[in-house]
Amino acid sequence: xxxxxxxxxxxxxxxxxxxxxxxxxxxxxxxxxxxxxxxxxxxxxxxxxxxxxxxxxxxxxxxxxxxxxxxxxxxxxxxxxxxxxxxxxxxxxxxxxxxxxxxxxxxxxxxxxxxxxxxxxxxxxxxxxxxxxxxxxxxxxxxxxxxxxxxxxxxxxxxxxxx
Numbered sequence: 001x002x003x004x005x006x007x008x009x010x011x012x013x014x015x016x017x018x019x020x021x022x023x024x025x026x027x028x029x030x031x032x033x034x035x036x037x038x039x040x041x042x043x044x045x046x047x048x049x050x051x052x053x054x055x056x057x058x059x060x061x062x063x064x065x066x067x068x069x070x071x072x073x074x075x076x077x078x079x080x081x082x083x084x085x086x087x088x089x090x091x092x093x094x095x096x097x098x099x100x101x102x103x104x105x106x107x108x109x110x111x112x113x114x115x116x117x118x119x120x121x122x123x124x125x126x127x128x129x130x131x132x133x134x135x136x137x138x139x140x141x142x143x144x145x146x147x148x149x150x151x152x153x154x155x156x157x158x159x160x161x162x163x
Contacts (some may be wrong), residue, residue, distance in 0.1 A: 024065045024121040043161040047083035059148045060099040064088045064124040094160035101128030
């Protein structure tokens with residue numbers, strides 16, 4: 001017998017007006033803690049920022065994004081590249097402290113055929129992983145069970161990043 005899996009918070013997203021343009025440019029242009037919380041930005045550096053993935057593969061899934069709107073690593077200048085890598089290093093330390101994963105996937109999809117969802121603006125993905133972190137839901141119901149609300153993830157990682 002089928003049982004419904006309720007996710008009422010999805011209606012807010014479905015009915016919300018979608019931002020015009022690149023979210024990786026629009027979201028960090030808004031300032032203040034309220035905007036950061038709404039946009040899921042957990043930390044800002046001078047040339048990069050860290051943002052929660054609104055549709056995470058696992059709890060604690062973040063993206064590290066340069067402020068420069070570029071699709072290729074070679075289009076970042078030296079300072080932008082260094083800042084992006086330092087933010088990536090900082091966030092892996094914070095995810096490790098906040099979630100105690102047994103491992104992490106850290107990767108960048110460059111180009112549509114490589115799997116980039118937002119191909120015009122490159123970004124790193126950091127996904128914490130645990131042994132046995134798969135369950136029956138993706139296999140039987142094409143559903144991923146997330147055990148923590150994004151708002152709590154925002155608070156946890158913001159504290160771990162000292163932001």
